[in-house]
Amino acid sequence: MSQPTTRERIEEKADELFYEAGFGATSFADIADAVGISRGNFYHHFKSKDDILDAVISRRLAATRRMLDEWEVDATPKERILSFIRILITNRTKIMAFGCPVGTLTTELAKLEHVAEDRAAEIFELFREWLACQFRALGHGDDAEPLALHLLGRSQGVAVMASAFKDEAFISSEVAQIEVWLDQHSNQPQTKG
Amino acid sequence: MSQPTTRERIEEKADELFYEAGFGATSFADIADAVGISRGNFYHHFKSKDDILDAVISRRLAATRRMLDEWEVDATPKERILSFIRILITNRTKIMAFGCPVGTLTTELAKLEHVAEDRAAEIFELFREWLACQFRALGHGDDAEPLALHLLGRSQGVAVMASAFKDEAFISSEVAQIEVWLDQHSNQPQTKG
DNA sequence: GTCTATAACTCGATAGAC
DNA sequence: GTCTATCGAGTTATAGAC
Numbered sequence: 206m207s208q209p210t211t212r213e214r215i216e217e218k219a220d221e222l223f224y225e226a227g228f229g230a231t232s233f234a235d236i237a238d239a240v241g242i243s244r245g246n247f248y249h250h251f252k253s254k255d256d257i258l259d260a261v262i263s264r265r266l267a268a269t270r271r272m273l274d275e276w277e278v279d280a281t282p283k284e285r286i287l288s289f290i291r292i293l294i295t296n297r298t299k300i301m302a303f304g305c306p307v308g309t310l311t312t313e314l315a316k317l318e319h320v321a322e323d324r325a326a327e328i329f330e331l332f333r334e335w336l337a338c339q340f341r342a343l344g345h346g347d348d349a350e351p352l353a354l355h356l357l358g359r360s361q362g363v364a365v366m367a368s369a370f371k372d373e374a375f376i377s378s379e380v381a382q383i384e385v386w387l388d389q390h391s392n393q394p395q396t397k398g
Numbered sequence: 399m400s401q402p403t404t405r406e407r408i409e410e411k412a413d414e415l416f417y418e419a420g421f422g423a424t425s426f427a428d429i430a431d432a433v434g435i436s437r438g439n440f441y442h443h444f445k446s447k448d449d450i451l452d453a454v455i456s457r458r459l460a461a462t463r464r465m466l467d468e469w470e471v472d473a474t475p476k477e478r479i480l481s482f483i484r485i486l487i488t489n490r491t492k493i494m495a496f497g498c499p500v501g502t503l504t505t506e507l508a509k510l511e512h513v514a515e516d517r518a519a520e521i522f523e524l525f526r527e528w529l530a531c532q533f534r535a536l537g538h539g540d541d542a543e544p545l546a547l548h549l550l551g552r553s554q555g556v557a558v559m560a561s562a563f564k565d566e567a568f569i570s571s572e573v574a575q576i577e578v579w580l581d582q583h584s585n586q587p588q589t590k591g
Numbered sequence: 592g593t594c595t596a597t598a599a600c601t602c603g604a605t606a607g608a609c
Numbered sequence: 610g611t612c613t614a615t616c617g618a619g620t621t622a623t624a625g626a627c
Binding site: 592593594595596597598599600601602603604605606607608609 | 613619623
Binding site for chain 4: 427437440447
């Protein structure tokens with residue numbers, strides 16, 4: 206780690222700004238100002254704005270993998286899934302201000318018909334596969350994937366509404382309900398319904 | 399109705415483009431081309447781009463009120479709520495391509511710190527109040543508002559994930575689950591849990 | 592006089608040369 | 610790292626058409 210390189214600092218600030226202001230609304234000047242370097246210096250590190258976006262997505266993919274790996278140390282699959290659900294609580298302040306970084310970027314790139322849309326969706330896929338894996342460990346078979354996707358959707362919905370209404374109590378209430386849902390799908394995994 | 403005025407045609411095309419490409423990514427040239435008028439002609443009808451956004455939001459608010467009014471003719475409150483849920487099916491093609499028009503606009507304006515953010519969120523409030531009203535008609539009291547917000551969140555989550563994965567089967571599956579949820583909250587409104 | 596088109600202006604963006 | 614080219618954005622000014 207020691208000192209971050211200029212490239213790393215650019216990626217870090219671009220990551221923040223793409224989240225908080227959106228990809229389209231963030232200019233080179235914004236990133237340069239945030240990093241504290243001149244505009245021209247950019248082209249030593251990145252060919253274009255799309256190139257920075259690509260690096261930011263790679264960075265987020267890596268960060269997500271690291272986070273999921275850390276959660277693997279949790280004793281039970283249920284506790285691991287709870288770690289995922291509780292991101293909503295942990296990051297509630299930023300979520301109320303800017304929504305979910307994954308959902309909002311994917312949505313924006315879809316509207317822009319940007320080539321990087323699929324790469325951004327890969328972050329979702331990381332979560333989906335990891336969650337499906339945990340549900341399988343809880344005894345679920347074919348429904349592990351649907352359960353994973355359902356849970357992703359639930360948390361995305363909470364993020365959108367929390368941001369629209371700036372409603373912290375809503376987040377708490379929804380997280381509690383999702384935890385009840387998780388209980389129901391942890392304890393009787395073999396029942397159909 | 400007869401012939402739409404130029405102003406109406408501008409609003410209509412701007413509405414479409416703001417939905418499909420996003421507010422920030424839609425230029426005057428794009429709207430002008432879509433309408434088939436010159437750029438300069440705009441300013442006889444609208445003071446600025448923000449002025450068009452305001453008109454588009456007003457237009458969406460009016461369209462939402464009209465839609466909710468139409469649903470009021472449905473016999474039961476439960477059927478009315480089902481009409482809401484089934485927007486996800488009716489509009490699935492556009493939702494998979496561009497997400498929910500209300501959710502995506504609100505999210506974008508929040509990131510832009512745009513003054514119109516609150517007005518855009520009013521569309522959500524229309525739905526929330528209308529849904530709460532229906533839940534009250536189903537016998538719910540203090541939990542009518544939370545139920546309405548929960549349902550809004552569920553549908554937003556479906557829209558985000560359907561757009562990220564372009565997954566039509568996911569929409570069908572989630573709508574079916576939400577309908578089961580509605581059943582549970584229609585038949586035993588007095589039970590706690 | 593209301594509506595529309597052309598053209599020009601200003602600003603800030605990406606991009607690249609030195 | 611500065612400095613500049615180029616492009617497109619929003620906007621305004623002006624002049625023509627119905």
